[in-house]
Amino acid sequence: MEIRDLTEADLDDVIDARRRAFGPIPAHEREQWRRAVLPTLAEGRYLGAFDGDRLAAAARLRRFTQWWHGRPQPMAGVAGVAVNPEYRGRGLGTRLMTTVMERAAQLGDAVSALYPATTAIYRGLGYEHAGAQHMVRLPAEQLRRIPQTGQVKLRRMGPADAAEVVSVLHRVHAANRSSGPVSWDERTWAVWLDNEDAFLYLADDGYAGYRWKGEDIRVDNLVAGSGETLRALWSLVGTASSVARDVVAPVAPDDPVLWLLRERTKEQVTQVRWMFRVIDVPAAVERRGFPAHVSCDAVLSVDDPVRGDGTWRLEVSGGSGAATPADGPGPRLRANGLSALYAGVPTATLRLSGLMTGDDRHDEALDAAFAAKPYMLDYF
Numbered sequence: 360m361e362i363r364d365l366t367e368a369d370l371d372d373v374i375d376a377r378r379r380a381f382g383p384i385p386a387h388e389r390e391q392w393r394r395a396v397l398p399t400l401a402e403g404r405y406l407g408a409f410d411g412d413r414l415a416a417a418a419r420l421r422r423f424t425q426w427w428h429g430r431p432q433p434m435a436g437v438a439g440v441a442v443n444p445e446y447r448g449r450g451l452g453t454r455l456m457t458t459v460m461e462r463a464a465q466l467g468d469a470v471s472a473l474y475p476a477t478t479a480i481y482r483g484l485g486y487e488h489a490g491a492q493h494m495v496r497l498p499a500e501q502l503r504r505i506p507q508t509g510q511v512k513l514r515r516m517g518p519a520d521a522a523e524v525v526s527v528l529h530r531v532h533a534a535n536r537s538s539g540p541v542s543w544d545e546r547t548w549a550v551w552l553d554n555e556d557a558f559l560y561l562a563d564d565g566y567a568g569y570r571w572k573g574e575d576i577r578v579d580n581l582v583a584g585s586g587e588t589l590r591a592l593w594s595l596v597g598t599a600s601s602v603a604r605d606v607v608a609p610v611a612p613d614d615p616v617l618w619l620l621r622e623r624t625k626e627q628v629t630q631v632r633w634m635f636r637v638i639d640v641p642a643a644v645e646r647r648g649f650p651a652h653v654s655c656d657a658v659l660s661v662d663d664p665v666r667g668d669g670t671w672r673l674e675v676s677g678g679s680g681a682a683t684p685a686d687g688p689g690p691r692l693r694a695n696g697l698s699a700l701y702a703g704v705p706t707a708t709l710r711l712s713g714l715m716t717g718d719d720r721h722d723e724a725l726d727a728a729f730a731a732k733p734y735m736l737d738y739f
Contacts, residue, residue: 360451362458365405365417367397372414373407373441380441395550403462408446408455416442416451418459421739422544424529425470427701428678428731429536430648431529435463435638436541437473438739452480457665460484460638464666469642470701472541472635474738481634485665485694487714489635489702490539490733493614496627497606499576501620502597511591516561521548524566531564531584536648537611538703539733560595567592571603578608580736589615609736633735637698640671644682647701651678655728657721658689661697675728690717703731 365373370393378384384392399405399419408416421436437459442452463471472489475481516524528542543551552559557570557579564584569576576599583589593616596606610616617623637643640661655675662668672685692700696714700706706722709715 360415360454361409362406362455363409364403365400365407367400369407369414369417370396373405373417373439376414376417376441376443377439379444391550391554395547398546403466406455406459406462408451410446414443415446416440416455418455420459420463420466420468422547423472423541423739424525424544425472425539425541426532426537426648427646428538428648428650429533430646431532431542432470432643432646433468434541435459435466435468435471436739437471440473440476453484456480456484460636460665464638469639469646470636471638472633472735474631474633478634481636482695484636485663485698486634486636487695487699487702487704488632489699489704490735491630491632492609492735492738493612494629494631495608495610495614495617496575497608497616497620499597499600499603499606501622502593502606502616503600504621505590505594505597505616505619507590507594508587511562511587513560513562513591513595516552516559516566518549518553520561521545521552523561524548524552527561527564527566527584528582531582534584538731539735541735541737541739543737560592562588562591564588565592567596569596569606569608572607574603576603576606578606581608582736586615590619593619609738611734611736612732631738635698635702635733637694637701638666640669640697641682643701644673644680647680649675649678649680649728650730653724653727655721655724657725658685658687659697660689660691660717661694662691663694663697665694673725680728688718690715690719690721692716700725700729702733703729 404420418440419438421438423434423436424431425434525545557568559568565588567581568579657673660670671682674681692715696709
């Protein structure tokens with residue numbers, strides 16, 4: 360079995376593998392997928408496993424920016440992991456994903472995330488559950504009634520606004536000290552903003568994209584940097600209430616829209632879980648944001664059979680962190696335990712689940728340094 364970069368000539372076989380793995384793919388979605396994928400082939404971000412000249416499996420590395428405590432860093436989003444049915448159960452997925460992680464490191468990505476179809480294979484490779492896409496169902500009429508000042512200027516947006524959308528995301532997630540949200544690269548945003556079925560609006564400090572889905576309104580993304588823009592965008596979505604009863608939307612765990620509703624008792628929330636992986640410990644720590652008032656100095660030993668075991672001195676102060684090779688006693692974590700700690704999973708949870716053992720003197724400081732409520736608005 361050979362693992363190599365995919366070419367344009369392989370894409371029909373990839374679509375067939377995706378269809379067998381995930382179900383039917385409408386023709387218009389296939390075309391949009393091709394437009395998004397083609398530029399990535401030359402970047403080495405789509406890998407396939409081949410049995411002779413037959414495609415057996417494929418996986419794609421999406422190029423994302425991800426925020427951790429308000430600080431952005433490049434992230435390898437693993438997507439479209441598909442193994443053809445006749446090749447399943449042979450360990451091919453594990454072998455392909457190991458190569459994917461090696462490629463991510465070569466491309467300079469220190470962290471990675473994915474939405475798993477199954478947990479075991481990814482946990483065995485060092486990924487761990489970190490956060491969710493929180494999908495909430497809201498009454499459209501409640502959104503329409505959100506009071507607003509009328510001072511926010513909204514305009515329709517399209518592919519030419521991709522750079523401005525990326526800029527808005529950087530400003531908003533930095534100001535909110537967000538952890539977990541991602542942004543597509545500008546090129547991919549241009550593809551997704553060229554969707555005639557979506558209603559797309561842009562403000563100076565926010566934007567919204569939504570569409571009809573059956574009898575409901577489905578919000579694909581809504582981000583706002585001020586209360587005025589937040590109210591204007593959600594109220595705009597709510598104007599569909601004369602026809603749509605509900606709006607289904609991805610939100611943050613503590614999304615301010617939930618505090619703008621006149622009535623709030625029971626909420627229907629679906630959590631789509633995602634997993635996270637630290638690939639390069641020093642780079643991942645250096646690129647992460649931390650609470651400015653927190654300081655921590657601890658030695659961590661990490662068991663990582665894929666990327667290599669190591670012992671690291673973790674130093675956090677003034678909102679920044681560093682990890683350097685070290686010796687000495689300290690807690691021991693498996694690779695997925697370190698990944699979970701990075702994403703804000705409390706040390707007590709890690710110890711009780713067996714992902715962390717040993718010295719507990721610095722647990723409280725580690726909890727304070729890595730505290731987070733990770734979430735994503737986007738599914739990939």
